[in-house]
Amino acid sequence: MDVVSDAIAAVRTGRPSSRRVRVQGRWCARLAPYEGAGFHVVLEGRCWLLPDGGEPVSLGPGDAVLLPHGTGHVIADAPVDAAGLRRAVPFERWDGGKGWAEQEGREGREGPDPDRDGHRAGSPVEMLCGKYRLDRSRAHPLLAELPPLVHLPDLPGSSPELRAAIGLLGREVDERLPGSGIALPSLVDLLLVYMIRSWAALNTGGSWPAALGDPVTAAALRALHGDPAAPWTVGRLAAEAGVSRPTLARRFTALVGRPPMAYLTWWRLTRAAALLRETGEPLEAVARRVGYGTPYALSHAFRREFGTTPGRYRAATGG
Incomplete structure:
Protein backbone atom coordinates (compact mmCIF):
# COMPACT_ATOMS: atom_id res chain seq x y z
CA MET A 1 0.00 0.00 0.00
CA ASP A 2 1.10 3.57 -0.64
CA VAL A 3 0.42 6.63 1.49
CA VAL A 4 -2.43 8.09 -0.61
CA SER A 5 -4.21 4.71 -0.85
CA ASP A 6 -3.83 4.14 2.88
CA ALA A 7 -4.98 7.68 3.71
CA ILE A 8 -8.20 7.11 1.78
CA ALA A 9 -8.77 3.55 3.00
CA ALA A 10 -8.35 4.59 6.64
CA VAL A 11 -11.35 6.93 6.56
CA ARG A 12 -13.59 5.47 3.87
CA THR A 13 -16.86 3.92 5.03
CA GLY A 14 -19.52 2.34 2.83
CA ARG A 15 -19.71 2.85 -0.92
CA PRO A 16 -19.40 6.12 -2.82
CA SER A 17 -22.35 7.35 -4.85
CA SER A 18 -22.66 9.39 -8.04
CA ARG A 19 -25.23 10.47 -10.57
CA ARG A 20 -25.44 12.40 -13.81
CA VAL A 21 -27.44 15.63 -13.65
CA ARG A 22 -28.77 17.68 -16.58
CA VAL A 23 -30.47 21.02 -15.93
CA GLN A 24 -31.59 24.00 -17.96
CA GLY A 25 -33.13 27.37 -17.23
CA ARG A 26 -32.64 29.32 -14.00
CA TRP A 27 -31.70 27.04 -11.13
CA CYS A 28 -29.99 27.16 -7.76
CA ALA A 29 -29.45 24.17 -5.44
CA ARG A 30 -27.90 23.87 -1.99
CA LEU A 31 -26.00 20.92 -0.57
CA ALA A 32 -25.80 21.08 3.21
CA PRO A 33 -22.57 20.16 5.04
CA TYR A 34 -22.14 16.40 5.34
CA GLU A 35 -19.80 13.75 6.78
CA GLY A 36 -17.64 12.86 3.83
CA ALA A 37 -16.33 14.45 0.66
CA GLY A 38 -18.18 15.53 -2.45
CA PHE A 39 -17.34 16.27 -6.04
CA HIS A 40 -18.79 17.87 -9.15
CA VAL A 41 -17.53 17.48 -12.72
CA VAL A 42 -18.98 19.71 -15.44
CA LEU A 43 -19.47 17.81 -18.70
CA GLU A 44 -21.33 20.50 -20.63
CA GLY A 45 -22.15 24.18 -20.13
CA ARG A 46 -21.08 26.50 -17.35
CA CYS A 47 -22.24 27.06 -13.78
CA TRP A 48 -21.15 28.58 -10.48
CA LEU A 49 -20.28 27.01 -7.13
CA LEU A 50 -20.37 29.02 -3.90
CA PRO A 51 -18.85 27.23 -0.87
CA ASP A 52 -19.95 28.24 2.62
CA GLY A 53 -17.60 30.97 3.78
CA GLY A 54 -15.73 31.06 0.47
CA GLU A 55 -15.60 32.87 -2.82
CA PRO A 56 -17.72 31.81 -5.83
CA VAL A 57 -16.00 29.65 -8.44
CA SER A 58 -16.90 29.65 -12.13
CA LEU A 59 -16.94 26.15 -13.63
CA GLY A 60 -16.70 25.22 -17.30
CA PRO A 61 -16.68 22.02 -19.35
CA GLY A 62 -14.18 19.49 -18.01
CA ASP A 63 -13.68 21.30 -14.69
CA ALA A 64 -13.64 19.14 -11.56
CA VAL A 65 -14.26 20.28 -7.99
CA LEU A 66 -13.53 18.27 -4.84
CA LEU A 67 -14.93 19.31 -1.45
CA PRO A 68 -12.82 17.01 0.75
CA HIS A 69 -14.28 18.09 4.09
CA GLY A 70 -17.96 18.01 3.16
CA THR A 71 -18.27 21.81 3.03
CA GLY A 72 -21.82 23.00 2.41
CA HIS A 73 -22.25 24.84 -0.87
CA VAL A 74 -24.60 26.21 -3.47
CA ILE A 75 -24.38 25.38 -7.15
CA ALA A 76 -26.31 27.50 -9.64
CA ASP A 77 -26.57 28.59 -13.26
CA ALA A 78 -25.32 32.11 -12.42
CA PRO A 79 -23.77 34.07 -9.53
CA VAL A 80 -26.18 34.18 -6.59
CA ASP A 81 -26.89 37.05 -4.18
CA ALA A 82 -28.12 36.72 -0.60
CA ALA A 83 -31.75 36.55 -1.68
CA GLY A 84 -30.95 33.83 -4.19
CA LEU A 85 -29.16 31.80 -1.54
CA ARG A 86 -32.28 31.82 0.63
CA ARG A 87 -34.32 30.48 -2.30
CA ALA A 88 -31.90 27.67 -3.15
CA VAL A 89 -33.62 24.30 -3.52
CA PRO A 90 -32.16 21.44 -1.41
CA PHE A 91 -30.23 19.09 -3.67
CA GLU A 92 -32.22 16.13 -2.35
CA ARG A 93 -35.38 17.59 -3.93
CA TRP A 94 -33.96 17.42 -7.42
CA ASP A 95 -36.44 15.55 -9.62
CA GLY A 96 -34.99 12.97 -12.00
CA GLY A 97 -34.02 14.64 -15.26
CA LYS A 98 -36.25 17.74 -15.05
CA GLY A 99 -33.94 19.94 -13.04
CA TRP A 100 -34.22 21.82 -9.77
CA ALA A 101 -35.54 25.01 -11.33
CA GLU A 102 -38.78 23.50 -12.62
CA GLN A 103 -39.97 23.14 -9.04
CA GLU A 104 -40.06 26.93 -8.78
CA GLY A 105 -41.71 27.42 -12.18
CA ARG A 106 -38.72 29.06 -13.81
CA GLU A 107 -37.59 26.32 -16.20
CA GLY A 108 -36.84 27.56 -19.70
CA ARG A 109 -36.64 31.29 -18.95
CA GLU A 110 -33.81 32.95 -20.76
CA GLY A 111 -31.17 34.40 -18.53
CA PRO A 112 -29.16 37.61 -18.78
CA ASP A 113 -26.99 38.51 -21.75
CA PRO A 114 -24.05 36.16 -22.45
CA ASP A 115 -20.80 36.81 -20.61
CA ARG A 116 -17.51 37.37 -22.39
CA ASP A 117 -17.06 33.61 -22.86
CA GLY A 118 -20.40 33.39 -24.65
CA HIS A 119 -22.16 31.71 -21.73
CA ARG A 120 -25.75 32.68 -21.03
CA ALA A 121 -27.20 31.98 -17.59
CA GLY A 122 -29.90 29.34 -18.03
CA SER A 123 -28.10 27.43 -20.80
CA PRO A 124 -28.03 23.61 -20.53
CA VAL A 125 -25.61 22.21 -17.95
CA GLU A 126 -24.64 18.58 -17.51
CA MET A 127 -22.65 17.38 -14.50
CA LEU A 128 -21.47 14.36 -12.60
CA CYS A 129 -22.16 14.79 -8.88
CA GLY A 130 -21.13 12.42 -6.14
CA LYS A 131 -20.21 11.81 -2.52
CA TYR A 132 -17.69 9.74 -0.60
CA ARG A 133 -18.65 8.52 2.87
CA LEU A 134 -15.69 9.22 5.16
CA ASP A 135 -15.01 8.98 8.88
CA ARG A 136 -13.00 12.13 9.42
CA SER A 137 -12.41 11.46 13.12
CA ARG A 138 -9.16 9.68 12.17
CA ALA A 139 -8.33 11.53 8.96
CA HIS A 140 -4.79 11.08 7.75
CA PRO A 141 -2.89 14.42 7.84
CA LEU A 142 -2.56 14.22 4.06
CA LEU A 143 -6.35 14.54 3.73
CA ALA A 144 -6.59 17.02 6.61
CA GLU A 145 -4.24 19.34 4.70
CA LEU A 146 -6.55 19.55 1.70
CA PRO A 147 -8.31 22.94 1.45
CA PRO A 148 -12.12 23.19 1.74
CA LEU A 149 -12.40 23.34 -2.05
CA VAL A 150 -10.06 21.90 -4.68
CA HIS A 151 -10.76 23.34 -8.14
CA LEU A 152 -9.12 21.45 -11.01
CA PRO A 153 -9.82 23.33 -14.25
CA ASP A 154 -9.63 21.51 -17.58
CA LEU A 155 -6.41 23.01 -18.90
CA PRO A 156 -4.56 21.74 -21.99
CA GLY A 157 -2.31 18.83 -21.01
CA SER A 158 -3.41 18.78 -17.38
CA SER A 159 -4.04 15.47 -15.59
CA PRO A 160 -4.75 13.17 -18.58
CA GLU A 161 -5.52 10.30 -16.20
CA LEU A 162 -8.13 12.43 -14.39
CA ARG A 163 -9.76 13.33 -17.72
CA ALA A 164 -9.82 9.65 -18.72
CA ALA A 165 -11.48 8.67 -15.44
CA ILE A 166 -14.09 11.43 -15.88
CA GLY A 167 -14.92 10.13 -19.36
CA LEU A 168 -15.28 6.54 -18.19
CA LEU A 169 -17.38 7.52 -15.17
CA GLY A 170 -19.71 9.65 -17.28
CA ARG A 171 -20.34 6.75 -19.64
CA GLU A 172 -21.00 4.25 -16.85
CA VAL A 173 -23.38 6.60 -15.00
CA ASP A 174 -25.25 7.39 -18.20
CA GLU A 175 -25.63 3.94 -19.73
CA ARG A 176 -25.74 1.56 -16.73
CA LEU A 177 -23.84 -1.11 -18.63
CA PRO A 178 -23.51 -4.73 -17.40
CA GLY A 179 -21.12 -4.76 -14.45
CA SER A 180 -21.77 -1.14 -13.53
CA GLY A 181 -22.45 -2.18 -9.94
CA ILE A 182 -18.72 -2.89 -9.61
CA ALA A 183 -17.38 -0.42 -12.16
CA LEU A 184 -19.15 2.68 -10.83
CA PRO A 185 -17.87 2.70 -7.22
CA SER A 186 -14.41 1.68 -8.45
CA LEU A 187 -14.31 4.59 -10.92
CA VAL A 188 -15.55 7.03 -8.27
CA ASP A 189 -12.75 5.85 -5.97
CA LEU A 190 -10.29 6.26 -8.84
CA LEU A 191 -11.56 9.78 -9.42
CA LEU A 192 -10.79 10.68 -5.79
CA VAL A 193 -7.23 9.36 -6.12
CA TYR A 194 -6.64 11.34 -9.31
CA MET A 195 -8.08 14.53 -7.84
CA ILE A 196 -5.77 14.25 -4.81
CA ARG A 197 -2.82 13.53 -7.10
CA SER A 198 -3.63 16.56 -9.22
CA TRP A 199 -3.90 18.77 -6.13
CA ALA A 200 -0.53 17.51 -4.86
CA ALA A 201 1.09 18.18 -8.24
CA LEU A 202 -0.23 21.76 -8.25
CA ASN A 203 0.57 22.51 -4.59
CA THR A 204 4.13 21.36 -4.10
CA GLY A 205 4.61 23.92 -1.33
CA GLY A 206 2.24 22.06 1.03
CA SER A 207 3.65 19.82 3.76
CA TRP A 208 2.39 16.51 2.40
CA PRO A 209 3.04 17.16 -1.30
CA ALA A 210 6.58 18.07 -0.22
CA ALA A 211 6.85 14.90 1.91
CA LEU A 212 5.72 12.69 -0.96
CA GLY A 213 8.09 14.48 -3.31
Missing part, protein backbone atom coordinates in the same frame (compact mmCIF):
# COMPACT_ATOMS: atom_id res chain seq x y z
CA ASP A 214 11.12 14.18 -1.02
CA PRO A 215 12.98 10.95 -1.90
CA VAL A 216 14.16 10.29 1.66
CA THR A 217 10.84 10.91 3.42
CA ALA A 218 8.85 9.19 0.66
CA ALA A 219 11.04 6.07 0.91
CA ALA A 220 10.51 5.89 4.68
CA LEU A 221 6.76 6.38 4.30
CA ARG A 222 6.56 3.66 1.66
CA ALA A 223 8.39 1.29 3.96
CA LEU A 224 6.16 2.03 6.96
CA HIS A 225 2.95 1.75 4.96
CA GLY A 226 4.15 -1.30 3.07
CA ASP A 227 4.72 -3.30 6.26
CA PRO A 228 3.55 -1.48 9.41
CA ALA A 229 3.94 -4.65 11.51
CA ALA A 230 7.67 -4.92 10.84
CA PRO A 231 10.05 -4.23 13.79
CA TRP A 232 10.99 -0.79 12.50
CA THR A 233 13.66 1.38 14.08
CA VAL A 234 15.00 4.73 12.96
CA GLY A 235 18.20 2.97 11.92
CA ARG A 236 16.38 0.41 9.79
CA LEU A 237 14.26 3.12 8.16
CA ALA A 238 17.35 5.20 7.48
CA ALA A 239 18.93 2.21 5.75
CA GLU A 240 15.79 1.86 3.59
CA ALA A 241 16.08 5.52 2.61
CA GLY A 242 19.84 5.37 2.11
CA VAL A 243 20.71 8.12 4.60
CA SER A 244 21.98 8.48 8.16
CA ARG A 245 19.62 8.32 11.13
CA PRO A 246 19.97 12.04 11.96
CA THR A 247 19.24 12.98 8.34
CA LEU A 248 16.13 10.81 8.20
CA ALA A 249 14.86 12.04 11.57
CA ARG A 250 15.38 15.68 10.62
CA ARG A 251 13.79 15.53 7.16
CA PHE A 252 10.92 13.23 8.14
CA THR A 253 9.95 15.30 11.18
CA ALA A 254 10.14 18.59 9.30
CA LEU A 255 7.89 17.39 6.44
CA VAL A 256 5.49 14.97 8.17
CA GLY A 257 5.11 16.92 11.41
CA ARG A 258 6.13 14.14 13.79
CA PRO A 259 9.19 11.85 14.21
CA PRO A 260 9.24 8.55 12.30
CA MET A 261 8.48 6.32 15.29
CA ALA A 262 5.68 8.58 16.51
CA TYR A 263 4.13 8.50 13.02
CA LEU A 264 4.45 4.70 12.97
CA THR A 265 2.65 4.38 16.30
CA TRP A 266 -0.13 6.66 15.12
CA TRP A 267 -0.49 4.76 11.85
CA ARG A 268 -0.50 1.34 13.53
CA LEU A 269 -3.33 2.40 15.85
CA THR A 270 -5.25 3.99 12.98
CA ARG A 271 -4.98 0.72 11.06
CA ALA A 272 -6.06 -1.20 14.17
CA ALA A 273 -9.15 0.99 14.45
CA ALA A 274 -10.03 0.35 10.80
CA LEU A 275 -9.64 -3.42 11.25
CA LEU A 276 -11.83 -3.34 14.36
CA ARG A 277 -14.52 -1.42 12.43
CA GLU A 278 -14.41 -3.44 9.25
CA THR A 279 -13.55 -7.02 10.25
CA GLY A 280 -14.48 -9.56 12.84
CA GLU A 281 -10.89 -10.61 13.42
CA PRO A 282 -10.03 -11.42 17.04
CA LEU A 283 -7.96 -8.87 18.90
CA GLU A 284 -4.90 -11.14 18.82
CA ALA A 285 -4.97 -11.18 15.00
CA VAL A 286 -5.48 -7.42 14.81
CA ALA A 287 -2.54 -6.87 17.17
CA ARG A 288 -0.31 -9.11 15.07
CA ARG A 289 -1.26 -7.35 11.81
CA VAL A 290 -0.34 -3.90 13.13
CA GLY A 291 2.90 -4.82 14.90
CA TYR A 292 1.92 -5.43 18.53
CA GLY A 293 3.17 -8.61 20.13
CA THR A 294 0.16 -9.21 22.37
CA PRO A 295 -3.48 -8.09 22.61
CA TYR A 296 -2.61 -6.51 25.95
CA ALA A 297 0.09 -4.33 24.36
CA LEU A 298 -2.33 -3.19 21.66
CA SER A 299 -5.10 -2.54 24.19
CA HIS A 300 -2.82 -0.39 26.32
CA ALA A 301 -1.66 1.72 23.35
CA PHE A 302 -5.17 1.86 21.88
CA ARG A 303 -6.71 3.14 25.08
CA ARG A 304 -4.03 5.80 25.41
CA GLU A 305 -4.75 7.01 21.86
CA PHE A 306 -8.55 6.62 21.63
CA GLY A 307 -9.61 6.87 25.27
CA THR A 308 -11.43 3.53 25.13
CA THR A 309 -10.70 -0.17 24.82
CA PRO A 310 -10.60 -1.97 21.46
CA GLY A 311 -13.67 -3.99 22.41
CA ARG A 312 -15.75 -0.95 23.28
CA TYR A 313 -14.55 0.82 20.15
CA ARG A 314 -15.59 -2.13 18.00
CA ALA A 315 -19.03 -2.28 19.63
CA ALA A 316 -19.56 1.49 19.24
CA THR A 317 -18.59 1.48 15.56
CA GLY A 318 -20.58 -1.61 14.59
CA GLY A 319 -17.53 -3.76 13.87
